Amino acid sequence: MRSRLSMTYGETGRASRAVVVTAALLVALLALCVASLCLGSVSIPAGDILAALSGTGGTSSTSAEIIWSIRLPRLLEAALLGGALALSGYLLQTFFNNPIADPFILGVSSGAKFVLALVMVVLLGASQTMSSSMMVVAAxxxxxxxxxxxxxxxxxxxxMSMLIVAGVMVGYICSAATNFIIAFADDQSIVNLHNWSQGSFSGSNWDDVDITAAVVLSAAIATFAISKPLSAFQLGEAYAQSVGVNVQRFRVVLVFLASLLSASVAAFAGPISFVGIAVPHLIRSAIKSSKPLRVIPACFVGGAVFCVGCDLIARMAFAPTxxxxxxxxxxxxxxxxxxxxxxxxxR
Incomplete structure (x- = not known):
């Protein structure tokens, strides 16, 4: 009886801890959002930002243009794609049962970048444009x-260590092939492709935000919806199968969701390293649990916090560079x- 009570209190405590950690991450995200909108080559007071976002006036047209056309789309892209990277890393770590698996380490981001660069070069060579949805499909x-x-x-x-090494080698091969394509492309606009291949949220627009939100939020909701079978899968494929999970089909679902999330990041921001490894590990350590129902929301918000904060540092540390x-x-x-x-x- 006593052991059951202790287990119940332990589960309640871990659930409460997960709620507290997620709430703290949301507060940190809000603070970083305000800082990202305020700081830049042109500093904008917080009051002007509220006026511009609410449309009540009280701010200059230049400040409103900077907020709505440059900083807010970039901020939303950083938050959405940061959450996507963290979730993709979490799914791949669960799938391969390896804590250092993520889209960048396994070469998934590099593979998406290579196919996207190839399609982009072919279309540019034919004087055609590439839509945001086409970028996601190619990635x-x-x-x-x-x-x-x-x-x-x-x-x-x-x-598994050899698997990680193999993934790194695949990533190097794809990156080398991408650089080869960029180097021998004739169109001068490939310079933009080179800048994109370095990883950045700059140049984000509302069309990108619309596509990103539709894809990433749908994949995130689907990931949360499979929390229960994912929890069983963490205990081993034999256990998952014994409780009614179709393991073969579930593995396909995991690969599909992880690929879709990482593809969104590669399409709109290029390859971004270490987010998919670091954030899930930090979240699990903070909430003292690996249950997907608790980890997935905190992981998404944690990825958003990590990328919004890093993007702010990238912009401001050596501004204007x-x-x-x-x-x-x-x-x-x-x-x-x-x-x-x-x-x-x-251990």
């Missing part, structure tokens, strides 16, 4: 191809990965 195809190749390797190698986003995310994310590996070795 999604690249993500699926790369994950499929990694799965083939996973069946042939028994060691803007750093590449991956350099900032690597600066904060790499120590988390090192600590994770050291803790695993100690």
């Amino acid at each position: 999604f195809a690249g993500s699926l191809l790369t994950i499929g190749f990694v799965l083939v390797i996973a069946r042939r190698v028994g060691s 803007e750093l590449t986003l991956s350099s900032v995310t690597a600066f904060f994310g790499a120590p988390v990965v090192i600590a994770l590996m050291l803790r695993k070795r100690a």
Whole structure:
């Protein structure tokens, strides 16, 4: 009886902790959003931002244009794509049962970037434009191809460490092929493709935000909806099958959602490193639980906080020079990965 009570209190405590952590992340996200809208080459007071967003006037047309056309779309893209990266990393870590699996490490982001760059160059060479939806489709195809190749390797190698090494090598190959395409492209507008390939939220517009919100939020809701079978899957495929989960179909769903989320990031922001590894690990450590029902919401908000904060640092640290986003995310994310590996070795 006493053990049942302690288990009940323990579950209640972990659930409360997850709520508190998620609420704290939402407060941090709100503060970062205000800072991102206020700070830049032109500083805008918080009161003017509220006036511009509410449409009540009291702010200059220039400030309103900066907020609505530049900073707000970029902010929303950073929040949505940061959450997508964190969720994609969480799904891949669950799928491969490896805490350092994520779209960047396994080469999924690089594969999406390669196919997207290839399609973009072909269309530009034919004097055609590429819509936002077409970018997502091309990146999604690249993500699926790369994950499929990694799965083939996973069946042939028994060691997860070798799988990670293979994923890194696939990423290098795709990145080299992408650079080759960019270097020999004739169109001068490929310079924009090169800048995109470095990872950045700059240049985001409302069309991108609309497509991103539709894809990412739909995938995030679907991920939350499979929390229960995902919890069973974490305990092993045999256990999941014993409680009625169609393991083969569920694995396809996991790959599909992880690819869709990572493809959205690759299409609109380019490759961004370490977010998919660091955020899920930090969230699990903060809430002291790995239950998907608790981790998924906190993971999405945590990814948004991480990317909005890193984007703000990239813009403001050496203004007017803007750093590449991956350099900032690597600066904060790499120590988390090192600590994770050291803790695993100690255990």
